[in-house]
Amino acid sequence: MKRSISFTLTLVLLLAIGITACQNADVNEPEVDTPIVADEEMSSESEAEPVTIRALIRPDEGENVATYAAKFEEMTGNKVEVDFVSWAEIHDKTITTLATGGGGYDIIFIPSANVVEFSSGDWFEPINDLITEENHGEWLASVVDLYTVDGNLIAMPWYAGGAHMAYNADILNNAGVDINSIETWDDLLAACRIIKETGAAEFCFSPSAKYPGNFYYNWGSMVLSNGNDFFDSEGNPIFQNNDAAVTALDFIKTGVDEGFFDPAGIALDDYETLIEFGTGKTAFLLDSTWAVTQATRNTDLSTITDSANFMLIPGNGEIRSSGYLYAGGLGLLKTSEHKDVAKEFLVFLTNEEAQKQHAIQGANLPTRLALYEDEEIASAWRGFDVLAQQLTFGKFPPQFDWFEEWRRSAATAVQDVMAGRSTSADAVNWLVDETNRINAQ
Structure with missing residues (x-):
């Protein structure tokens, strides 16, 4: 299945500047310029003794997370342990975890509905260096803005839907x-x-x-x-x-x-x-x-x-x-003892290849603009054009x-x-x- 270029551009424009009131970013597609790439620029920490980072995430994306956690370990030597918690329980577990010092986690899943609530305790490390002015236009502005609190990006945009x-x-x-x-x-x-x-x-x-x-x-x-x-x-x-x-x-x-x-x-x-x-x-x-x-x-x-x-x-x-509409983001806790490695994994799990596979597996829609024109994603999803069109009618909740x-x-x-x-x-x-x-x- 292939969608027309005009439909794609309409979708991208609406998602990037029209869904939420706070959107104001340029939506032109620049050349890819990722500040941190896990397989090319290893931190001093990852070049030394391997470490284990821990993440708290819901299970729906389990296959994608497991795949790229294994690839990350193979490339860096660092392990990623993930606790998958159901939608019915993850909110309360996250609140308890944040309020009690982070529970040893490095990365925590932040649903779009809970951005204000989860950010209220100043628990998350700003990660402004991961999405900069230079590469901001590669992302859905609505989702980036959603996860930007008081001028600081507190989560990597992982998926939309x-x-x-x-x-x-x-x-x-x-x-x-x-x-x-x-x-x-x-x-x-x-x-x-x-x-x-x-x-x-x-x-x-x-x-x-x-x-x-x-x-x-x-x-x-x-x-x-x-x-x-x-x-x-x-x-x-x-x-x-x-x-x-x-x-x-x-x-x-x-x-x-x-x-x-x-x-x-x-x-x-x-x-x-x-x-x-x-x-x-x-x-x-x-x-x-x-x-x-x-x-x-x-x-x-x-x-x-x-x-x-x-x-x-x-x-x-x-x-x-x-x-x-909803979105999913991955935040870095201030209590993390392995921030450099955790940031490498955040970039790795949200890079173009990982998001493409995430979408092809039938999970959720990407947050990178270029992937809305990807023929492999469009052909892998029967009815992708209808799903994408539905987003143009949507809005994020309060x-x-x-x-x-x-x-x-x-x-x-x-x-x-x-x-x-x-x-x-x-x-x-x-x-x-x-x-x-x-x-x-």
């Missing part, structure tokens, strides 16, 4: 549903009705109402694509100011009540909804870049790799599509140090509606009060 929608073409064909007829959430609900009536699938869709998936891959992106944000710049709630939040909750509740949506989604996270979709149980999947690509290519997680395809997240008629606690409360609100414990309007009002309470702490 966001919320995406996948569908099972076999189910839709058996139900007689044309995928091109689905542009709005009402269109999707109509398709779900047909799927149920024809018995083409057990369920049309499964919400991922459990924390942490609910915000990005369920209600949060639904609200955004219905035309509303959640907060103003000060963290005050604004999602009660139009009907998008209630409309999205009503959509979920209707789907459950009508038997279109799997009610078990009340307790499922985004990985578990991927597994459901991968068994052919559901027709649609709203999930991460990583998850939807696994559905199309990873036979260990999906039995429908041949029939899984991508579509734009539905909108509300006025908005064609939207969804929340940056508040209390955002993680709020996401838990948001999941509770959705679960209460699904279980019939609350109406959509009451759930929104409760979450407004929760937002004010959490923000005031």
